[in-house]
Amino acid sequence: MTATPGTLPAPDPRPPAALYLHVPFCVSLCPYCDFVVVAGAATRGPASRVSAFVEALEVELRLRADALDAAFGRPSSGSRPPLASVYLGGGTPSLLPPDDVARLLGLAGSRFGLVGGAEVTLEANPGPDERGDAAALARAGVNRLSLGAQAMEDALLRRLGRRHSPDDVRAAVAEARAGGIASVSVDLLYDVPGQSLEAWQATLEGALELGVDHVSAYALTLDDPDAEGLTGPLGDHLPTRAGARRWREAAVREQDEDRASAQYRLAVARLAAAGFRGYEISNWARPGHESRHNLAYWRRLPHEAVGPGAHAFDGAVRRWNAARLDGYLAALSAASPSLPPGGSEAVHRAAAASEQAILGLRLDEGLGLGPASTEGSLLAPHLDWALDSGLLERFAGPAGEPRVRLTTDGRLLSNEIFARLV
Ligand code: SF4
Structure with a gap:
């Protein structure tokens, strides 16, 4: 048998179909998290770095757009297609003031172009002080919300170090609907220490009762980014904190391959019965609610990305920004701003x-x-x-x-x- 895995990429770079913005702020750090995140005083209070970051992100957006203009022409020239999706991920982008979200989306639209009806996703945490104002976010241009629900059981949420309750998830979904968000997704975790098959079933049922449009179900992964050499000065991950490392070492001993398989099979069967299509290994959607942005990644379409730790691909080269916020802000907040540190590799x-x-x-x-x-x-x-x-x-x-x-x-x-x- 001979396989042709679709059309092989052109050797030349191509303009992006999608744009990712990484917002690295969270109120507190979950011990299993290996996303690029800062928390505590950097996020809230007098020493918050959020507004300096938003300004830096705008500068990076302009610099990246300048480079695309030079390579492919402006979006308005007709030689560069507008973006089909924008994704604000994190971290907790719902912590950004909606006015900042509107400004970032306005800049993305003017410098990168956006197709009519473009998918605009924002990741949110469900807690009342974290989920943001759904109606204001919808007015800013967000039409898809991805909620970090993770579980619908109090004890499990506490074990995961989460700040919210199942009731907060319910309230967040209700507010998103009332605020006019067209598509709502929840992230759920299985293979969590202490999570029986019955507890996982209860989480799935709890999510389905909310009438969400999309479910992402991920096995808890406890890889070690330090051991993988990803946390150096130009790496795309931050070093693992000692407390998180201890939590992971204990948690990994309670993971169970057989239980994880049973949990995955249960998700496959239950979500299919509820009318969801498992369009990707870890993602299920009602018809028409597949994540267009993530499909761009899986279909290997070129995508632009800004923010610390963000990864971009132009069809020929993969590029990433270093994860460390200080270096990111220093480069972009300078009197003569430059692109942030990072790395790249030709594919x-x-x-x-x-x-x-x-x-x-x-x-x-x-x-x-x-x-x-x-x-x-x-x-x-x-x-x-x-x-x-x-x-x-x-x-x-x-x-x-x-x-x-x-x-x-x-x-x-x-x-x-x-x-x-x-
Ligand atoms: S809320 Fe999400 S991004 Fe923030 S620390 Fe927890 S898992 Fe990581």
Whole structure:
């Protein structure tokens, strides 16, 4: 069998289809979190760095837009397509004043262009002092809210170091609906220490009772970014704090592969029964509520990204900003601002084929099988093995073309399959 993982990328850079803005502030730090986050005095009070950060983010947006103008022309020139999605992630972007969100979105629209009906997502925490004013956020241009619910059980939320209660999740969803947010997603966690299958079922039922449009369900991952060498001065992660490290070491001993598999299978069955499509390994949506922004990542479309630790891709090169806030602010707040520190790497054709295969297999739209290509034939033995093992299945695409996708067993063993495709 020969696999052609979609169209291989053009060697030349392409303009972005999507824009990510990373907002690194949280009220407090959850011990399992390895996102780029600062908390405490940096977030609230007289020493808050939020407004300095928003100004720096605007400067970075302008500098990145200048570079795109020079490479591809202005969005208004017709030579550069407008963005299909903008995503404010974090951290807790709902801590930003809605006026700041409006300013950032206005700048994104004027310098990058936005298609009519573009998806504009903002991540929010459900607590009453964190979720922001949904109506004001909707007026600012947000039309999709992604809520960090994680669990619908008090004891589990406390174990995870979360500040909110299940009632806060209910209130946040109700306010989002009343405020005019068109699409609401919740993030949920399984394989959490102390979380029985019944507790996971209760969380799923609690989320479904809210009438949300989209569910992201992630196994709690407790990787060590320090050990992976990601936390140096130019790294895209921050060093793990000692307290968080102790929490993780204890938590990992309570994780259980069999329980995690049972929890995942339960999510697959329950969400399908509720009318959600598992369009990606960890993501389910009612029809029309798939995350267009995240689909851009999984379809390997070029995307721009700003903020500390943010990752961008132009179809040929992956680039990231360093995670450390001080370096970020110093570069962008200087009298003559410059792009923040970070790194980049070119994605060569063989690596691009692997990436495209792995990302394609994350999706239920799967991977096309077609005419011979060097890259495709390198992957073919691994895809054959996965087919023979029942981890992949064949199906016909929209035009009747042959495709493969992961089975539920394959989704559970996806890391093993992906390791072979690298
Ligand atoms: S609220 Fe989210 S981003 Fe903030 S520390 Fe907790 S897990 Fe990380």
